[in-house]
Amino acid sequence: MNDGSPIADVVGRMQQRLDDLPPELAHRRFFLGTYLRTTAAVGRAIDQACFEDPDWVEVWDVKFAELYLQAHDGDLVARPWRLAFEAPPTLPGLAHVLLGINAHVNYDLPQALLAVISDDDFLDQFLIDRRRRDHERIDGVLAGRVAAEDGELAASGARSLLDRLLTPLNRLASQRFLRESRQKVWHNTAELQRARVQGRYEQRLAELEVLSAGKVADLLRPGQVLLRLAVTGFGVMLPPA
Numbered sequence: 001m002n003d004g005s006p007i008a009d010v011v012g013r014m015q016q017r018l019d020d021l022p023p024e025l026a027h028r029r030f031f032l033g034t035y036l037r038t039t040a041a042v043g044r045a046i047d048q049a050c051f052e053d054p055d056w057v058e059v060w061d062v063k064f065a066e067l068y069l070q071a072h073d074g075d076l077v078a079r080p081w082r083l084a085f086e087a088p089p090t091l092p093g094l095a096h097v098l099l100g101i102n103a104h105v106n107y108d109l110p111q112a113l114l115a116v117i118s119d120d121d122f123l124d125q126f127l128i129d130r131r132r133r134d135h136e137r138i139d140g141v142l143a144g145r146v147a148a149e150d151g152e153l154a155a156s157g158a159r160s161l162l163d164r165l166l167t168p169l170n171r172l173a174s175q176r177f178l179r180e181s182r183q184k185v186w187h188n189t190a191e192l193q194r195a196r197v198q199g200r201y202e203q204r205l206a207e208l209e210v211l212s213a214g215k216v217a218d219l220l221r222p223g224q225v226l227l228r229l230a231v232t233g234f235g236v237m238l239p240p241a
Helices: 006-019 023-047 054-073 079-085 093-116 125-156 161-165 167-198 201-219 225-232
Strands: none
Touching: 006 023, 006 054, 023 054, 023 093, 023 125, 054 093, 054 125, 079 093, 079 201, 093 167, 093 201, 125 167, 167 201
16 A cells, blocks of 8 residues: 555544544444554555556545544434444444444445446446446455454454354355445445436435444344344345335
8 A cells, every 4th residue: 555645544544543542432443443454455455456447446445434434523423323333332343343344334335436436427338337346346355354354353352252163154254245235235326326316315315324224223133243144134225216
């Protein structure tokens, strides 16, 4: 990751939030630390020419990260983030990571994509297919972080004995819900874009907020979260308008 790049800048801002976390918000370090390291990994993948349009991926990834920082810094946040942030601090670190990922991917990611894909872009099938492929390539970066992030949680003492015993299954589940959520995000992005053209964007975004909050609430139920996700799925889907 090049020093001075937009991604290096946003990683620095995440690090500052991590350094400044007050004791009462210490539980937020699990997702924030994971997201910081993942964003840095995306920056390295851009440097290694892993994408068809690395300049676009960089702008998109920074926009995505900024939506998280706005939620982290804000007082009035959307319901998915409010539920994730207000989860009991005593939950395992893995649970806090999954709550944050869920809110960020299901609710923020379609918004970030639409911020960097115009309505005219959607009329260019060659271009939109290129954007979709780069969107899917992020999965390779994230999948490559699963084992490392599991190690981070283990080193922090944030995993239970059962979590450690289920690690191989959890990694398989992680790969599955990455693919599944990515497909649903693209569907929701297309639905929101149609709504934007029709002047109904805010209404449809409110629907996505409700669906995303419902999924976060489901993750807050007792039990093995990753195993439940492997059965029920990670993402949410906007129904046809």
